[in-house]
Amino acid sequence: MADQGDVRAVLEYVPRFRGKIFVVLIEAGLLPEPAIAESLLDLAAMEDVGVKLILGVLGGDLKDLYDWTLECEIMAARLTRPLGEPGAIEEAKAILGRGQTVVADASSNDPLDPQVVDFTLGIGAVKLIALLEEAILIDGEPVPAVRAADADALAISGTVTGAHLLQAAAEACRRGVPRVHVLNGRRQGVLVDELFSNEGVGTMIHADSYRQIRPLREEDIPELLGMIGRSVRRTKLVARNYEDIEARIGDYRVMTIDDNVVGCVALHDYPGENVAEVACLYVKLNHEGRGYGVDLVHHAEALAREKGIPRVFALTTRAADFFEKRVGYSPCDPDALPTTRRQQLEESGRDSKVFEKRL
Template sequence: MALSDSESVRLFRSSAPYINAHRGKTFVIMFGGEAIESENFAKIIQDIALLNSLGVKLVIVHGARPQIEKRLAIHNKASRFKDGIRVTDKETLECVKDAAGSLRSQIEALLTMGLPNSPMHGSQIRVCSGNLVVAKPYGVQDGVDFENTGVVRRIDVQGLNDHLDDGSIVLLSPMGYSPTGEVFNLSHEDVATKAAIALKADKIITFSESDGIFNKSGKLLRTTELNTMKKEVALGNIVAEDTCLTAMLASVEAGVQRAHCVNYKTDGVLLKELFTRDGAGSLVLQNHYEQLRTATIDDVGGILKLIKPLEESGALVKRSRERLEQEIDKFTIIVRDGMIIACAALYLYPEDACGELACVATHHDYRGANRGERLLDEIRKKAILSGLQKVFVLTTVTGHWFLEQGFEEKHIEDLPAGKKEMYNFTRNSKVFMLSLFPN
């Protein structure tokens, strides 16, 4: 169903922060040969082209396993695998080169398409590839000679960055070259992982046959820190495509900040994952040294210590220990090395489908680094789960920060009846309100 003009405007506005955040960043995008055979693949390429036009630096790494299998079948050649790794003899290597070359041409053609009735009209995208991956032989393992099967030895980072800085999309095939002139068949996840690590990429994005990473009960894991994911994998609690999971964990372990997994069958999945708050797949990210969680009774002392300077300055309303103990379950905190460094509370006014964001505080040594944004995002999620439509805040000194987060200045009359009766005219706090479901 087509969006109305107002819906299109709202969608465009809501994506603007993500557009600004992604501009100039480096993403490695990885998909296997199965994705290329999907009916949705042309649309994936269109969305990749859109990312390029928005200023994202892109490296695409493709696989070719099903295409290689087809060529081997034509030649009545049986596939040979050992521990899931293809044994690449000379005849198989010719099929690998044929498949990779054909797929590279297909992808380049799709990225070059600029017909007047296509989404990429006028894009003028440049696609570059070449001998940017230096490989070495996998060698003899358990008595099996893998011949022309190889692993990545080195990524030509300077060459990649030259192309990326020139505005080009770099396309890497699952093939590498040695200084002695040999060609090696590589796994595309090895190429993608090593490229992301070498480039210090901001993201690696993997395409899977499923919607992402699931736990054993079938729940899609939206956002998971690396250590938590590794523990779940070790316990056998994870269901995911092996190539995607391997690339994601190895990349994040080596310093890539974020690794995504999305479904190549879903139209617009790449844009939804990158430009909407809820995303569309699974995200594995670096471990935070800080823990964000709901406060417990044991946290009362730490919160009192945190908010005391702000209470003394008049920035926050004073709270007694007794009151804080009674309301502790309303607080969300950020803890670093056992110390509470930030907090915020959510008070519900369910009859008005409204909530109050209160007692927002960050330790003066830890301001910045988006801690306020992390707290606000968590409060927003809790408010939505509670069935609220909007959140308001009363403040005397931080109004500009709330405006930057999407709040709008309102009047006392806009407050819920219960809060309006308790409004302290002596403080003369300004009212700011955030719609959780903007029009």
């Protein structure tokens, strides 16, 4: 039985991918048949949930791969001309318009070459995905996300395997392709593991901000409440309702990865007291251990500095080590709290420890 967390992670992406166009390049002649077969089954599942697909065959027998798509019950139609030739975009749009997946000859192209990028832009794809024998590795490992702006410096650093692919992917992003994924096509299940999780298993190059911390929006409030509910029940976080958060919505920030909310923090001011509280710090379970909590705290501290606030404090029942050892806070007496906050703490009956930091 599939892990429930995995199923939920997949379901998060289904509505976002539905109706979108993905261009998927496959080095069919160089990859193991079991890996190709599993990738095609995964593509069939994506087709079922409404993703519009274009499969570009970089090597191997085009007819064989087309026959495989039919065996996997992909509703495929072959493009009558190679992917980069004039008229290919219009023909591909017509096939997609009929609800079919396009299978195209890309054997005369290098992965991510300008013709492939031209086609991707012309067809309006949101992702260009390459299943290759050679993947991009940095210090021997795939990197979940690389900004296009950082790619050239990385490519010449001497730490990158597949540096030419990294540079080509970055150029595709600079030209307007939102996301380029370069994946190890030998790895079975690589497509689902890459596309239906926030962290992925390959190397994604992106033009915009993949991971960011931004202000909370009103439409985020239900998700935030659902996210922190587990910690509220375990008394790690103070209980909050929709109205509480809405009333102080400007205090809250959320961390998003590929537009999915994965963590939150709040900075509550105490006017006239030259102090602010770092509160409602939470990172989703499947994103713990990656330093996101530290990033959220540092973001809240930066907001305090911008406001000219010289000191911040935090209350916690379970995260004393985190505040003291990871983000440099010091224990302090509850008497150091603003009067209203100290009264709230006393009335709550929570056995919270108090930490502070001078900025």
